[in-house]
Amino acid sequence: MTSTAPAVPALDFVFHPRSIAIAGVSAREGMGFGGGGFVTSLQEIGFQGPIYLIHPTAPAIRGLKCYARLTDIPDQVDYVISSVPARHVAGLLEDCITKGVRVLHLFTAGFTETGDAERAKMEQAVIARARQAGIRLIGPNCMGLYVPSARLAMMQGQTASPGPVGMVSQSGMNAGEFVRYAMPRGIRCSKVISFGNGADLKAADFLDYLTDDPETEIIVAYLEGIQDGPRLARAVRRAGAAKPLAILKSGRTEAGSRAASSHTASLAGSAKVFDALCRQAGALRVESLEELVDVAVTFRFVKHLGGPNVVVVGGGGGASVLAADDLDAAGLEVPPLLNETQEALAKVTQEAGTSIRNPIDSMNMWDDKNFEGTLLPCATAPNIDVVLYHTSFGMGPGARFADPRGRMARQTESLRRIQEESGKPIVVAIRAPTTDEAFQQTNEMQEMLWRNGIAVYPSIARAGHALANLLRWQRMRQ
Amino acid sequence: MTSTAPAVPALDFVFHPRSIAIAGVSAREGMGFGGGGFVTSLQEIGFQGPIYLIHPTAPAIRGLKCYARLTDIPDQVDYVISSVPARHVAGLLEDCITKGVRVLHLFTAGFTETGDAERAKMEQAVIARARQAGIRLIGPNCMGLYVPSARLAMMQGQTASPGPVGMVSQSGMNAGEFVRYAMPRGIRCSKVISFGNGADLKAADFLDYLTDDPETEIIVAYLEGIQDGPRLARAVRRAGAAKPLAILKSGRTEAGSRAASSHTASLAGSAKVFDALCRQAGALRVESLEELVDVAVTFRFVKHLGGPNVVVVGGGGGASVLAADDLDAAGLEVPPLLNETQEALAKVTQEAGTSIRNPIDSMNMWDDKNFEGTLLPCATAPNIDVVLYHTSFGMGPGARFADPRGRMARQTESLRRIQEESGKPIVVAIRAPTTDEAFQQTNEMQEMLWRNGIAVYPSIARAGHALANLLRWQRMRQ
Numbered sequence: 001m002t003s004t005a006p007a008v009p010a011l012d013f014v015f016h017p018r019s020i021a022i023a024g025v026s027a028r029e030g031m032g033f034g035g036g037g038f039v040t041s042l043q044e045i046g047f048q049g050p051i052y053l054i055h056p057t058a059p060a061i062r063g064l065k066c067y068a069r070l071t072d073i074p075d076q077v078d079y080v081i082s083s084v085p086a087r088h089v090a091g092l093l094e095d096c097i098t099k100g101v102r103v104l105h106l107f108t109a110g111f112t113e114t115g116d117a118e119r120a121k122m123e124q125a126v127i128a129r130a131r132q133a134g135i136r137l138i139g140p141n142c143m144g145l146y147v148p149s150a151r152l153a154m155m156q157g158q159t160a161s162p163g164p165v166g167m168v169s170q171s172g173m174n175a176g177e178f179v180r181y182a183m184p185r186g187i188r189c190s191k192v193i194s195f196g197n198g199a200d201l202k203a204a205d206f207l208d209y210l211t212d213d214p215e216t217e218i219i220v221a222y223l224e225g226i227q228d229g230p231r232l233a234r235a236v237r238r239a240g241a242a243k244p245l246a247i248l249k250s251g252r253t254e255a256g257s258r259a260a261s262s263h264t265a266s267l268a269g270s271a272k273v274f275d276a277l278c279r280q281a282g283a284l285r286v287e288s289l290e291e292l293v294d295v296a297v298t299f300r301f302v303k304h305l306g307g308p309n310v311v312v313v314g315g316g317g318g319a320s321v322l323a324a325d326d327l328d329a330a331g332l333e334v335p336p337l338l339n340e341t342q343e344a345l346a347k348v349t350q351e352a353g354t355s356i357r358n359p360i361d362s363m364n365m366w367d368d369k370n371f372e373g374t375l376l377p378c379a380t381a382p383n384i385d386v387v388l389y390h391t392s393f394g395m396g397p398g399a400r401f402a403d404p405r406g407r408m409a410r411q412t413e414s415l416r417r418i419q420e421e422s423g424k425p426i427v428v429a430i431r432a433p434t435t436d437e438a439f440q441q442t443n444e445m446q447e448m449l450w451r452n453g454i455a456v457y458p459s460i461a462r463a464g465h466a467l468a469n470l471l472r473w474q475r476m477r478q
Numbered sequence: 479m480t481s482t483a484p485a486v487p488a489l490d491f492v493f494h495p496r497s498i499a500i501a502g503v504s505a506r507e508g509m510g511f512g513g514g515g516f517v518t519s520l521q522e523i524g525f526q527g528p529i530y531l532i533h534p535t536a537p538a539i540r541g542l543k544c545y546a547r548l549t550d551i552p553d554q555v556d557y558v559i560s561s562v563p564a565r566h567v568a569g570l571l572e573d574c575i576t577k578g579v580r581v582l583h584l585f586t587a588g589f590t591e592t593g594d595a596e597r598a599k600m601e602q603a604v605i606a607r608a609r610q611a612g613i614r615l616i617g618p619n620c621m622g623l624y625v626p627s628a629r630l631a632m633m634q635g636q637t638a639s640p641g642p643v644g645m646v647s648q649s650g651m652n653a654g655e656f657v658r659y660a661m662p663r664g665i666r667c668s669k670v671i672s673f674g675n676g677a678d679l680k681a682a683d684f685l686d687y688l689t690d691d692p693e694t695e696i697i698v699a700y701l702e703g704i705q706d707g708p709r710l711a712r713a714v715r716r717a718g719a720a721k722p723l724a725i726l727k728s729g730r731t732e733a734g735s736r737a738a739s740s741h742t743a744s745l746a747g748s749a750k751v752f753d754a755l756c757r758q759a760g761a762l763r764v765e766s767l768e769e770l771v772d773v774a775v776t777f778r779f780v781k782h783l784g785g786p787n788v789v790v791v792g793g794g795g796g797a798s799v800l801a802a803d804d805l806d807a808a809g810l811e812v813p814p815l816l817n818e819t820q821e822a823l824a825k826v827t828q829e830a831g832t833s834i835r836n837p838i839d840s841m842n843m844w845d846d847k848n849f850e851g852t853l854l855p856c857a858t859a860p861n862i863d864v865v866l867y868h869t870s871f872g873m874g875p876g877a878r879f880a881d882p883r884g885r886m887a888r889q890t891e892s893l894r895r896i897q898e899e900s901g902k903p904i905v906v907a908i909r910a911p912t913t914d915e916a917f918q919q920t921n922e923m924q925e926m927l928w929r930n931g932i933a934v935y936p937s938i939a940r941a942g943h944a945l946a947n948l949l950r951w952q953r954m955r956q
Contacts, residue, residue, distance in 0.1 A: 157872075171794075171795055171797075171799070172795075172796070173793075173794035173795060173796040173797055174796030174797070175796075177797075177873075177909070180912055181912065183912070184912055222796065224796075224799055250796075250803050252803050252807070253802065253806030253807055254806060255802040255803070255806040255811070255812035256800070256806060258835070259799040259801075259802035259803075259833075262795075262798075262839075263795035263796070263798060263799050263833065263839065290937075315651075316649075316651035317740075317741035317742070318647070318648070318651040318652030318653075318655075318700065318741070319649075319652070320737050321649070321702055321729065321737040321738045321741050322728050322766065323737075324731065324736065324737035325728050325729065325730050325731050325733070325737075326766070328731030328732060328733040329730070329731055334733035336736070355737075357736070357740055361740075361741065395633070395635065395654065395655075395658055431655070432659070434659065434661070434662055436914065436921075439914065440914055458910075459768075461766060
């Protein structure tokens, strides 16, 4: 922690290849997974250097000229993606050495994670040879990199728009799901790394990199196993001291730990020891991918809570009662509002189905003017630290209003202004939609909100849990 | 419990009015909540008797002739919905008595739940007068009834297609949300009752009714308060002995209990005492509306589990590891498959990214033939009680297949056949969609599945939790 970060972290070259070759692209169309999947993803995100394909017989695939061997490519190749069977990797590596390649990403699986001793030996031999030749390996058994600023994508649908969240993930699927779920809620990424078995470059290397990376402000991680415990512990402590850090560590149960070993040859290690490390390091340990996304949203948009006191605002008595239970159970407080606040609220509310104590259950909020008239006194209340507004689409009186988009925009603008004026975070929970139209409206509102700096969650319980996580994180770092 | 159920339960007349009058419909258009909301809902679901409106001055609203007073209506009125202010309810009740009305549903709020002693007294006076005159009251402060077979709806979007699930709910919003979330997952209702303050007819009355109702096979309840504890306890025990029963009881925390009092004037009571009652009665206590929906789906489609052993099948190593953790944490088992089962699976699987131990992480399942070839050996494995298949739309290789609808239909047909042939339940988890197209596909697949008798859940964790709840319920009733 005494070391100062270098201007350009040592591993930076890994994330900025100028040219890529892919070995193992199927000549058959329609096989979207494996090598061909990477071609599609790189083309879609607009990788700006040349993409070379290696195929033993095909003259061209998808219009891209094929080379029988890597060494046949006339130009410099920085980065190679391998989708060939495991037994062909050693040969490909030799070609990489000859060609002066700097990074080999092994999508190829079938090594240590099979549990077969021969295949584990094969993996070790490949690593030893790569080390000797100075080539860095990502994988095997992984999806590699998503780096918007370098126009690298590991899957389709990944935006080229960059942002401050970096991710280290032992699973490509979980990396992809994190990106997919976090994107519509305003999370943009600096670097996302899926590293699989981590035979050469490991979680600790990538954590160190993200800690030093000036483009990364928030770090999230999905880990299955513990490789080189003391080094990983150092990297977690260093990252946790420098930046907000959340870790989803699977293999916390016996069945999960067995599955982790099948998946990435991981030794899950003791959940207790890992918990203790996280507490020490000021790293937030979470238990699901949804929670990891929610925490990223909270680090990004809520940033800091002054205390545990939430005011809950929205239409619907039943939802209010359950919200109070959920927030209280999460470790937050839902205190009664002071008389002065209740008096201010009484001016904009009506009798039926209304409570102005906290939770606020007001049908009058369907009216634009009363919306701000209800939320502003709540946000400025002296005994309140954060406002939770909940709503939904496709149901209730809101479903029958004309111009839903205009209404969303006006509500968002009110929320933005109240957040700014009160200096307290506003968070929004939009309950799950059930119709196509409501789904579209939910997504539109979500986008308006995060573009105005407001955190949004898919349920009151998840918003509450995320806020409680932020408080827990703040306390760990006190 | 020794009493035999009467052929027609005593309260049956409440659920089958032949004509309805609504007092308090606004003459202004566009005010969709309150009295006018009931007009819309009743018209939409196709209520078959006449709907009369009561308004002091308007000649007609929405084309329906208005009467200045209930007593001006020339025909018989069975059921009156009141949306007038609380101070006018006593007068309306006198008219109901004169007119021979049998049931008065008070949507009207502003009684005991306000915490005002005068208003509590007003509620008591109304109840005393109604009892004396033999009129039954639903409410005050509630949404009333949704009865598909009688074409009664409390909100828009409620289907006229009936089914075996009955619900008692102190909150109209939570009743509406239950129906809204349960409907696309195959839950159809017999009777749904929102009863608010429960000043006359209470949870115990409605539970007794559903226990005796031949159209109701499964009962779910949302309760905020305990009214007449010993009677409620008897009703819960009677219902739990007769039918699968799940209860969401809010007010389990201090904040929730305060909110329940503001909402429906409820005394939440001790969470521990209520828990003990549920255990005794064989009633499953749940903690969220989502869990209540999941339990209804599980009672309806899974029905019974032979034991805790789950095989998890689907593409994606990271999801498999998290699934194993989630299921283990929920109290289920994810045992390694026997050698004979693994050998059968080895015939249809390939090397890369695959595990055939359990969870099964097989990319080959994207192929139709291998889909059944993978799932059938899993379902018939001697050490397995239930199959959990997980998938998603809009991501991964599946997103690129032509004819997604045909593929869904073939997968559903395979799952149906395997469930039938193996005699073991198959459940499906479809992870949350993020695009409009994926949302539509998710809903289509969901509908195909439940129409073929297969339970479907929005995440692996929720499926696991629901299966564990079913096991817990089975053990309570042993």
